[in-house]
Amino acid sequence: MPKNKLTIRMVADSVAELIIYEEIGGWWGITAHNISDQLKYLRAEKGTVNTIKLRLNTPGGDVFEGVAIYNLLKQDSAQVHVYVDGMAASMGSVIAMAGDKIVIGESAAFMIHNPTAGAIGESEDLRHMANLLDQVKASLMTTYQKRTGLSEEELTALMDAETWYFGQEAVEAGFADEVFEAPAMAASLRNESMSKFQSVPERAQAFFQSVNPQPHNEGAAPQSNPKGESTMPKPHETEAAGGNPAPAANQPTQETAPSVQERNDSIKAVFAPFADQQNDLLIECLSDTSITKEQAQDKLLARLGEGTTPSAPSASVTAHVSNGRIVYDGLLNALEARVFNDVKAEKDNSFKSFSLLEMARAALTERGVSMAGYGDRMSMVGAAFTHSSSDFGSVLADVAHKAMLRGWEEMPETFGQWTRQGNLTDFKASNRVSLNTFPSLKKVAEGAEFKHGKISDRGEQIMLATYGKLFAITRQAIINDDLSVFTRLPQAMGRAAHRTVGDLVYAIITGNPELSDGKALFHADHSNVLTGGLNTSNLDKARTAMRTHKDGDAHLNIAPGYLLTPVALEGTAGTLLRSEADPSKTNSKAANPVYNMVDPVSEARLDSASAEDSYLVAGDMYDTIEVAYLDGNPAPRLEQQAGWSVDGTEFKVAIDAGVAPMDFRSFVKIGK
Known part of the structure; x- marks a missing residue:
């Protein structure tokens, strides 16, 4: 279930808009994983993305999550155009550096500062932390230098001082390329965000207050002076003796309440990621005019957390390492x-x-x-x-992931011996052209032109699909110290993933699907079906049929490589292929014509379809069945989220795979 305000959508042909109006990382924040998943989904659903319009209003957050987002965008094939709508502070400023073009609102803020951290331990631990902070700072400075050309000394001074830029100032300093007139926007950052910084200028505070209106009883709000400039009350102006708020000079004692439209917009912004699931609560909050944005957010959190124990609140949203x-x-x-x-x-x-x-x-x-x-x-x-x-959830996820991969690797599957592994980059149908269909080369007379060869129009189609299941590690399992949840469950899921791909492969063999020529894989017109059972004579005939296939005038001479048999015929296959004398002739010393002709592969899935059908399959260099994986990754993936439907954390094991036959000439079926 989403926990942040990440929005990504297509706004024009091949143009995606990515909106980050939230902290980076943590419980509520945006993560690189969120962005990567949604970009992949968008490309799969909508097609090519050549331009990403990144709109920023963020106070920053976790250093390493921010660096991951920066690298993700920097390495993306699309052009990245960054628009700083409100602020790009701390790690938000680093993410902005991923832009091929950076545009900042005329009143928007851009801030750089030193990374901060909290450490607990002995003196050596603290020294280690100090060194790590220096390394992180140096890394961030390198990113800024690439964009601005500022020297190391200049950047050190700017980061030490927590430096803020606004609009044109950011352009002049080299952090942005141009200024635009900032649009009005709904409140999106939590009100404690600004308190995490040390040297926030008054105009930044005023801007933040303008997009995050406070209820009148939460203290004084920024007011406009006769010149129209926004001012913030100083701490000594808002506290009277005894600690009670006192009005600042020339300032009303009550904040002017936001308009109904502003209130409604801010509440809608809170509910945006959950609108489909929590629409009834949204309507309830909008209908009751006494409910503020903050109260609506509390109601939403309470609804999402029903039946669970709330987690402790995050202690920090500023850039940090630990x-x-x-x-x-x-x-x-x-x-x-x-x-x-x-x-x-x-x-x-x-x-x-x-x-x-x-x-x-x-x-x-x-x-x-x-x-x-x-x-x-x-x-x-x-x-x-x-x-x-x-770190606890991440530790559990890493161990479960290793267990899942071990399950994948230890599952005995036979399809890998004779299929071809392929790579697909999206979920759209892809056409494959048989490599066996390129004709022979033609003689070229002296001084004559080379002619273009023609590849057959026949080609098979392959497409990815996703297969997966969920499992959970509950709080009870942790309290009971049940280690089986890290071995039995994920390993079983890993085995299931490998087994699923195997099922897909052998379903093609036994299902005999129709190919692009309108005929079944095994068909008399394909000259790849024999009857009479598995014997020396039929194996020899199958080899001949495979090797004598032609493409026009071209002799393909396809060499067989494997014999697929049901387990019931495993012994028969071994005898036929490993006997030096012809086993079909009794009391004879005649040589076996199929001795060591191919490698036998015994597969139990074939027994379920028929215990009497065997299949001669071409060798490794030919197209048989392609098993394609998303981005060529032949392993399942493991994803984790805090559980709402279970009392613990949920894991999803999934694999993206596509399986399709490539050429009928690579197979001969030997049936009863």
């Missing part, structure tokens, strides 16, 4: 050592004796999350799953 990689690596190694027999715990790993429950607690406490707010183990484990700074 010592979590040390914790993450330790937890990962400890859990792998418990789950996989061939993995040993590192000698100095302090987590190696921890139970799953203790690992969950460690993932939170090592990040500075207090346990005081969690009254029971179920609540604490729930927080470990969902807290934005916790």
